[in-house]
Amino acid sequence: MADTQKQIVTVGVTGASGAVLAQKTLSLLEQDARVERIHLVVTEAGQRLFSEELGITSGDLKQLPSRLLSRSTAKIEVLPNKDIGAAIASGSYRVDSMIVVPCSMGTLARIASGVSDDLVSRAADVILKEGRKLVLAIRDTPFNRVHLENMLRAQQAGAVIMPAIPAFYHHPQTIDDLVTQYIYRVLAQIHLPQEHMYRWTGPTSAKKAEA
Numbered sequence: 001m002a003d004t005q006k007q008i009v010t011v012g013v014t015g016a017s018g019a020v021l022a023q024k025t026l027s028l029l030e031q032d033a034r035v036e037r038i039h040l041v042v043t044e045a046g047q048r049l050f051s052e053e054l055g056i057t058s059g060d061l062k063q064l065p066s067r068l069l070s071r072s073t074a075k076i077e078v079l080p081n082k083d084i085g086a087a088i089a090s091g092s093y094r095v096d097s098m099i100v101v102p103c104s105m106g107t108l109a110r111i112a113s114g115v116s117d118d119l120v121s122r123a124a125d126v127i128l129k130e131g132r133k134l135v136l137a138i139r140d141t142p143f144n145r146v147h148l149e150n151m152l153r154a155q156q157a158g159a160v161i162m163p164a165i166p167a168f169y170h171h172p173q174t175i176d177d178l179v180t181q182y183i184y185r186v187l188a189q190i191h192l193p194q195e196h197m198y199r200w201t202g203p204t205s206a207k208k209a210e211a
């Protein structure tokens with residue numbers, strides 16, 4: 001991708017716990033001047049998670065971005081998960097990267113085994129075959145052997161396995177602090193470093209000793 005070219009990003013949302021992670025991802029991408037377009041695909045289970053965890057239901061999926069972000073936006077295009085003929089299902093269409101957030105074990109399995117029977121898994125398959133960046137924000141616990149093997153297969157095919165595991169070394173005070181730092185790390189993976197991301201620079205005790 002040329003330095004000056006703005007990014008086109010696909011965001012897949014599936015039925016794993018962590019709807020707030022998808023909401024934060026979309027919010028940060030939407031307000032990022034380096035991003036030209038966001039294609040959003042939500043599985044049926046993903047829609048259920050928005051409802052269960054955020055109380056957001058959307059009979060008309062096109063209204064989902066404005067309901068999630070509490071502002072209207074033309075930058076996010078919602079695509080039906082059943083539409084395996086959408087532009088993002090073809091490698092000839094330019095998408096720079098894709099994030100599946102949160103990524104269920106079911107979708108991980110479909111991606112790891114190349115079962116492209118919905119738009120989320122087909123778009124991810126295309127990203128891998130074209131050698132583009134795919135980040136899977138997988139979420140479940142504990143993992144069984146099938147999950148672990150699927151992670152390895154997806155990683156060996158080129159995906160970044162980025163479990164939704166928060167860090168604590170930046171001293172988070174709120175859930176939003178935890179979520180934001182994690183999503184900052186996800187966005188750094190697709191070459192969208194965030195100015196406010198906490199970066200570890202060594203132990204506090206060592207810095208105090210130097211001062």
Ligand SMILES: Cc1cc2nc3c(=O)[nH]c(=O)nc-3n(C[C@H](O)[C@H](O)[C@H](O)COP(=O)(O)O)c2cc1C
Nearest residue numbers: 014015016017043045046052104105106107139140
């Ligand atoms: C409230 C709720 C929470 C769930 N949490 C998870 C989870 O954290 N991880 C996971 O892999 N599946 C989870 N599931 C199960 C998936 O939604 C289910 O396997 C679904 O078929 C995944 O479909 P999808 O990959 O097409 O979105 C959850 C389901 C519900 C209703």
